[in-house]
Amino acid sequence: MIDFRYHIVSLISVFLALAVGIALGAGPLKETIGDTLTGQVEQLRAEKEDLRAQLDAAGTDEAAAEAFVAASADRLLAGSLADRRVALVLLDEVPEEQVTALTERLRRAGASVPATVRLTDAWTDPGLRTYRQALAGTLVSYLDAAPPADAGTQTELADALVQGLTGADASAPDQVSENAATLVELLSSGDNPLLELAGEVTGPADAVVVVAGPPAEPAEPSPTAGAEAPGPDAALAVLDAAQRISEGAVLADGPRTPESLTAAVMGDGERSERLTTVSRTDDVTGQVVVPLALAARIAGENGHYGYGDDLEPLPPAVQLPPVDRTPVSPGEAAGEGTTDGGGADAGAEGQG
Template identity: 30%
Template sequence: MINFRYHVVSLTAVFLALAIGLVVGTAALNGPVADSLSANVNALRKDNQQLRETVGSLQEEVTREEDYARETAPGLLGGTLTGRRLLVLALPSGEKHVDGVIEMLRQTGATITGQIDLQDKFVNPDNSVDLLGLAERSAKPTVPANGLPGNSNGVETSSAFLAGAVLDRPDGITVTDADRRAVLDAYANAGYLTVGDKVGGPAEAVVLVSGQPYVDRDSAQKDQAVVTMTEQFDKAVPLIVAGSGTSAGNVVAAVRDDPALAKTISTVDHANTLQGQVVTAMAAIEQIVVKKAGQYGLGAGATDLLPQLPQRPK
């Protein structure tokens, strides 16, 4: 009969054998395993250093390209649009690079008549009815509400109305400063826009500064509202879209995908970079002087990297 002492001795022998096995195994493998791990760590360390050097080199290359663009911009752009009048429209998505775009537009010698920052509220589908009523309520003697699009799209109606207040008018009406200011104040007080710089007169062309498309649950409607607004301003004067990327829903992509819009609206898909801001100014020159639209940049639908500017007289 097997007694309790026998079980204790047996279990002790088993655990002792396991302990001896672990010690022997660890001693046998410790050298090769440690050497292998050390080699892997050293290899990863070298790879990481090489990647750091590559990133540093690329950053230096980008900096040099930006320096080149900045240094050549005055000679390339200077005086090309002296006496011409540009309005800058900015969407919230273009806020980070609007100052850079304006800086390059100023290099052309053009007068920036003003900067209007459109708010997200302007393209919110819940506000369509209010935008319809606001256009009617804000009408002034030199900014009448008659002739506006006759439908229920508030963004379309208000965009056409605002275009009539801040751009050259084909009907020959001269908008007074007081009426223009009253119209902008009405939309600003309602939270639809802010005026970054005082709008000092009508513009003969518009640069729309945009960025990435909307991503919330109403994104499709908001993105379409941006396109609708763009169309209305384009009907009045030449328009350039200074955007960022060509992802789905992006106003740059929408213009390029529409053959009719692509004939009249110029797009730049990398205006978030210094090089793209220079190209935006070049596209404005081409639109105003050559009266030609083009699609420029690196993304889908781009036809060239940059416009071919007219040769200056010697």
């Protein structure tokens, strides 16, 4: 049995060790420990200052690069989209300053922007699936070129959207056709509008820029969403339709991540060959590239632009032919197709 003397000896040992530590720390080892700690603090302080200097230098370099691109934009863009009309389709909430910057870059390239529209949550809300199916059935009757019967609701809606934005009156090419106006009206009205208009649609578009918003935060699984939770399919259907029905289309995306729409396009071998993407259009470099990429796509050059693996920094230089908006009489229009340059891709195009 452990007696009281054992506890006394244990306590004496503890206090003795403490006393020795204090004596050494305050005596022979004082300078060594102090110097070591001081040296480590000074090293950490120096590393911090060095990292701060590197960060400041990187920020200065980036600001200088952006300033150079912004200053060079007019020279790079001048005439690249002369007299083209380009609609902006926002897939979700896109910062207003980004939309303004893209619009300004397109205008400096010589284009006009007759329509800017945004897809609302109703476009993919699982609870409105039946409503969208019924609406799509109505929209199809106004399409100049209806998709196959088995194309699916998302493709029918996407075709209606793009034809609504690009449909021109053959006898007055600067005005939207009656069917096109009806399509936009049906999509943007009712208790659950699928489309939100940023101002009046002032004319038909020749080409389309599809703009993706900032990367979304991962959502918590919903017990009611089931298998119909929104994914990239609806956005890809819009991009498919924009390329197939208009003269040409470009995806203006944010940073390229595994979850980005650019990754979805480039991960699909068939789509990657015919759909053009531009990454990082949330900064000035990407915004300047968008009009150049659109001009290249109208000219038949497809690519994926940005910085990173499998991305090109700049589209090839192209010279687009002048726009022909010669009015066509009703009799002549009846024997002609309604789609423009993008229609060449229709035979090879899959549905999203």
